[in-house]
Amino acid sequence: xxxxxxxxxxxxxxxxxxxxxxxxxxxxxxxxxxxxxxxxxxxxxxxxxxxxxxxxxxxxxxxxxxxxxxxxxxxxxxxxxxxxxxxxxxxxxxxxxxxxxxxxxxxxxxxxxxxxxxxxxxxxxxxxxxxxxxxxxxxxxxxxxxxxxxxxxxxxxxxxxxxxxxxxxxxxxxxxxxxxxxxxxxxxxxxxxxxx
Numbered sequence: 001x002x003x004x005x006x007x008x009x010x011x012x013x014x015x016x017x018x019x020x021x022x023x024x025x026x027x028x029x030x031x032x033x034x035x036x037x038x039x040x041x042x043x044x045x046x047x048x049x050x051x052x053x054x055x056x057x058x059x060x061x062x063x064x065x066x067x068x069x070x071x072x073x074x075x076x077x078x079x080x081x082x083x084x085x086x087x088x089x090x091x092x093x094x095x096x097x098x099x100x101x102x103x104x105x106x107x108x109x110x111x112x113x114x115x116x117x118x119x120x121x122x123x124x125x126x127x128x129x130x131x132x133x134x135x136x137x138x139x140x141x142x143x144x145x146x147x148x149x150x151x152x153x154x155x156x157x158x159x160x161x162x163x164x165x166x167x168x169x170x171x172x173x174x175x176x177x178x179x180x181x182x183x184x185x186x187x188x189x190x191x192x193x194x195x196x
Contacts, residue, residue, distance in 0.1 A: 097176030
């Protein structure tokens with residue numbers, strides 16, 4: 001009898017921890033997808049993609065001392081519309097990618113920490129080279145009733161591009177593609193927000 005109980009307990013434990021591992025793998029994949037969505041939004045200059053990234057009550061905390069915290073998905077999307085509009089007006093292109101170096105998932109809440117790199121491409125016919133800038137970010141996401149993860153807190157500040165390039169991949173965490181290195185020139189969009 002004791003042997004049957006021990007066997008049943010062992011099977012239950014294996015199934016339980018297997019389910020936890022599967023849930024974590026699925027959660028990691030879903031959270032990683034957010035960074036792909038960011039990259040697509042920047043590539044297409046499409047602020048409407050941000051609707052599926054941010055929660056309705058999300059807040060964006062800019063690095064600048066002169067800017068207030070932006071609260072609410074609609075207001076954050078409006079920031080991106082304004083930002084992407086400036087890039088379109090210049091007939092330019094912009095890319096972003098991320099490298100997550102740490103993730104903490106507790107229940108229905110996840111915190112990501114990492115680096116981002118933004119690359120700005122002016123119109124080809126103006127003869128100016130591409131430029132880049134980078135930063136550090138912290139993002140807090142929550143799993144909502146629909147089972148999807150949404151960004152609820154988004155904050156960042158500037159960092160050397162080398163931090164992005166030198167960040168090492170971690171298992172199950174988003175690791176952006178390797179941008180070819182360029183020399184940063186005087187063209188800068190650092191005053192235009194948001195920075196990721």
